[in-house]
Amino acid sequence: MSPPLERLALWLTLDAVDGIGPVTASRLLAQVGGDIAALFACDDGQLRKMGLAEAQIRQLRRPGADVERGMNWAARPDHHLISLDSPSYPTLLREIPAAPLLLYCRGSLAALALPQLAMVGTRHPTYTGKDNAARLCGELVAHGLAITSGLALGIDGVCHQQALAAGGVTLAVLGSGLDGLYPKRHQGLADQILDCGGLLISELTPDKGPLAEHFPRRNRIISGLSLGTLVVEAAEQSGSLITARYALEQGREVFAVPGAPQNAQAAGCNRLLQQGAKLVLTAADVMEELPVLASLPRPVHHSPEPSHNSELPYADLLDNVDYEATSVDTVAERSRLPVEQVLGRLVELELAGAVMAVAGGYVRTRRANHV
Incomplete structure (x- = not known):
């Protein structure tokens, strides 16, 4: 096994130990200068002084099937298993408290x-x-x-x-x-x-x-x-x-x-x-x-010519439709028009792209932002 894979196996072993999560692992690694190999080089007495129980020490010494499964998963195409000390580990993520020991990734x-x-x-x-x-x-x-x-x-x-x-x-x-x-x-x-x-x-x-x-x-x-x-x-x-x-x-x-x-x-x-x-x-x-x-290029957006209220049918009715779902009854009450008449006008506004039918009624669209 190559040195990088050997180190990955150590990280998988540590990650699989019962009761050791990112916080405990960080505390343990801090005592050995952050070096995963140095942690595993400690004798049982040193590990006890670090606070590990006998069952945890046994798990460190005798890796389980989880390690082999992790190595096999990482060997598959388009799969990546990144340890905390890997050059590929995201810099920003490494800075946080309790950073993940391992990142299982698929893709680029x-x-x-x-x-x-x-x-x-x-x-x-x-x-x-x-x-x-x-x-x-x-x-x-x-x-x-x-x-x-x-x-x-x-x-x-x-x-x-x-x-x-x-x-x-x-x-x-x-x-x-x-x-x-x-x-x-x-x-x-x-x-x-x-x-x-x-x-x-x-x-x-x-x-x-x-x-x-x-x-x-x-x-x-x-x-x-x-x-x-x-x-x-x-x-x-x-x-x-x-x-x-x-x-x-x-x-x-x-x-x-x-x-x-x-x-x-x-x-x-x-x-x-x-x-x-x-x-x-x-x-x-x-x-x-x-x-x-700040150094990234900024796109140049060309704003379309603004529409005018007169281009929309029943712009006054549109004022009674919110950007959250507004019931037909609510629109009718606000506009003081019969429900049948409101329904007909809402259909025309929908055809004009000013409103959209959703569960519970209608909502205004960005097409109508100028009103």
Whole structure:
């Protein structure tokens, strides 16, 4: 076995010891100058003094089947297993407390070296949340950022998809092992990420399933890989706020998109803004906080000629449709018109691209922003 593979086997052995996670491993390695080989060179007495139990020492001395499985997985095409001391390990991630000992990766390792922005949000977004995610994601990709998220349903999925649609690179950090991808319905999206030069990442062994406790741990990696974290839409108890908290603890920028007070799915973002997160309306709000990217070329956007209210039918009725789902009854009440008449006018507005029918009623589109 070559020296690099021998060191990888040591990392796999340490990672497989019961009761030793990133925090304990960091403490142990600090006592031997950070050298994994030096740790294994310690005799049993030294290991006991470091706080290891007899069962843990036995596991270090007699590696189990997990080590062989990990080595075999890493030998497969397009698979990469990166240890904490590897030159390929992301510099920003190495800086965080409790950095993962190992990263299981599939795809292009070149993606790890790109400047990344984490974009996260609720699994149950409103139309406005999805619209903001898609718009901002496209703008940020055009500014040279790779988009990192968690492959979850909702905002995460929108961000991955839009990054690909904009011709960018996106990285997905999973809360399961890479061989048990979750959620299953995003298998096609994961394949697209790989096909377009992106990367799938997990600190979990490939066969691990998606347990609830995996996802908060996963969130520290999403923020740790990134220059900053942008929360697009999140409720007060959203896991996305865990990612934002990790970003703060890691000394990274935290951004949030504001939402209407009536939108419970935006309450978490509004709370972040009250606590000092940077308010984001456009990509420029993000870019001005990331000086490391100042040398990247900026795209030149040519704004289309603004439309005028007179180009839209029933512009006065449009004033009564919100950017969140607005019921037909609500529009009728606000406009003081019969429901039948409102329905007919909403259909015309939909044909003009000013509103869109969604579950629960209609929402305004960006086409109508000038009104």
